[in-house]
Amino acid sequence: MTQRAPFRPKQSLGQNFMHDPNMIRKIVGALTAPPDAHVVEVGPGTGALTEVLHDRYNTFTALEIDQRAVAYLNEHLPNVDVRETDALEANWAALAEEKGGPLYVISNTPYYLTSQILFVLLDARAVVHEAVLTMQKEVAERLVATPRTKAYGILSVLMQLYANPEYLFSVSRHVFTPQPNVTSAAVRCTYNTSEEPSVDVDWMRKLVRSAFNQRRKMLRNSLSPWSKDQDLTLPNDWGRRRAEALRPQEYVELAEYLDAHAAPRTSTE
Numbered sequence: 575m576t577q578r579a580p581f582r583p584k585q586s587l588g589q590n591f592m593h594d595p596n597m598i599r600k601i602v603g604a605l606t607a608p609p610d611a612h613v614v615e616v617g618p619g620t621g622a623l624t625e626v627l628h629d630r631y632n633t634f635t636a637l638e639i640d641q642r643a644v645a646y647l648n649e650h651l652p653n654v655d656v657r658e659t660d661a662l663e664a665n666w667a668a669l670a671e672e673k674g675g676p677l678y679v680i681s682n683t684p685y686y687l688t689s690q691i692l693f694v695l696l697d698a699r700a701v702v703h704e705a706v707l708t709m710q711k712e713v714a715e716r717l718v719a720t721p722r723t724k725a726y727g728i729l730s731v732l733m734q735l736y737a738n739p740e741y742l743f744s745v746s747r748h749v750f751t752p753q754p755n756v757t758s759a760a761v762r763c764t765y766n767t768s769e770e771p772s773v774d775v776d777w778m779r780k781l782v783r784s785a786f787n788q789r790r791k792m793l794r795n796s797l798s799p800w801s802k803d804q805d806l807t808l809p810n811d812w813g814r815r816r817a818e819a820l821r822p823q824e825y826v827e828l829a830e831y832l833d834a835h836a837a838p839r840t841s842t843e
Contacts, residue, residue: 590682590684590685590750590751590752590753590754591619591620591622591682591750591751592622592623592682592749592750593622593749593750593751594748594749597745597746597749598622598623598626599626600743600760601623601680601682601706601708601745601760602623602626602627602630602680604706604742604760604762605678605680605704605706605762606678606704606762607631607678607703607704609630609631609632610632610633611631611633611675611676611678611703612631612633612634612635612670612673612674612675612676612677612678613627613631613633613634613635613677613678613679613680614634614635614636614637614669614677614678614679614680615627615634615635615636615637615679615680615681616637616661616679616680616681616683616691617637617638617639617661617681617682617683617684618636618637618638618643618647618656619638619640619643619682620643620646620647621646621647621650621651621654622682623680623682624636624647624651624654625651627680628651628653628654633673634654634655635655635656635657635669635673636654636655636656636657637657637659637660637661637664638656638657638658638659639658639659639660639661641658644656644658661681661691661694662687662690662691662694664694666694666695666698666701666702667698667700667701669701670701670702671701676701676702676703677698677701677702677703678702678703678704678705679695679702679704679705679706679707680705680706680707681705681706681707681708682708683707683708683709685709685710685713685754685756688707688709688710688713689713689729691707692707692717692729692733692737692763695737695763695765696732696733696736696737696765696775697775699736699737699765699767699770700767702765703764703765704762704763704764704765705762705763705765706742706760706761706762706763707760707761707763708745708758708759708760708761709758709759709761710756710757710758710759711744711745711756711757711758711759712725712756713729714741714758714759714760714761715741715759716729716730717729717730717733717734717739717741717761717763718730718734718739718740718741721818721819721820721821722818722819723818726818727786727789727817727818728779728782728783728786730822731778731782731822731825732775732778732779732782733763734822735770735771735778735822735823735825735826736765736770736771736775736778737763737764737765738763738764738765738766739761739762739763740761740762740763740764741759741761742759742760742761742762743759743760744757744758744759745757745758745759745760746758771826771829773826773829773830773833777829777833778825778826778829781797781825781828781829781832782817782825784796784797784799785797785817785820785825786817786818788817789816789817789818790816791816792813792814792815792816793808793812793813793814793815793816793817793820794808794813794814796817797813800832800836801813804836806832806835806836808828808831809827809828809831810824810827812824812828
C-alpha cells in the first residue's frame, strides 16, 4: 500500500497519489457507511484507498478514467469492481439501482475537478447518501464558510442548503506523491433530500451565481435581471445588501419571492 507508484502520475489528470497508511486509514474511517453499504471510490489511481475499502466493504465499486490505473488495479486487485468511467459522466442513479440502495462516495479528488465533482454529487443526491472527499483546504473552508466572510460564496450557499458539509481535518502535502503546493482537507457531505429546501437546485444555482458574480455590488444591481429589468423591489431591504450578507436560508426566501413575483427566468445565464 505504501510502495512507489507503478506509473508516473499525469499532471493533466491532477493525479497526486496518497501513500501514508495512517492518513489513508483516517480518510477511510471518516466514511460512516455500514458494512453492507455500497461504496463508490472516484479516481482510485494506484489503489491506496482501494485496498482498505475493499477489505472493509463487501459491495464496492471503483470508477477510474486512467486506463493505466484500470489495468494496474485489475491485475493487483482482481476481485475489485473497477470500471473505466468518467465520474463526471457516470449514471449514478443507474448504479444505485444496480446495487440496490443509496451510494456512499469517497475520493482523493483531483484539485481541478473538485467543484465539478461537488456539483455532480449534488445533482445525484437523491441516490448518494454521503461523500467523503479530499480537496484543497481553501475550497473545503468555502463549503462551511459563514456570511460576511471572504470565503463565503456560491459553494457555501449551495452546499449548506443541499449537502450539509462538514470540515473534518487537514491533510498534509507530505502524504502525496508528487507533493502538491497546497494543503488539503477532508470533507464529509451528507445528503438528505427530505430535509432540503423545496426550491429547485438549478434555479437556486442561477440565483446565487448571479448574486456572487458581482459580489461587490448591492443585490439590486447584481440581480438586475429581476430588480431593475422587471422593476421589482427585493424584500426585506435585501436590495441594499451585498451577496455575502445573506444567509443560505435567506437565499431560499429570496428564490421563493422571485418565483412568486418575477417573470420567467430566461435572462440569468
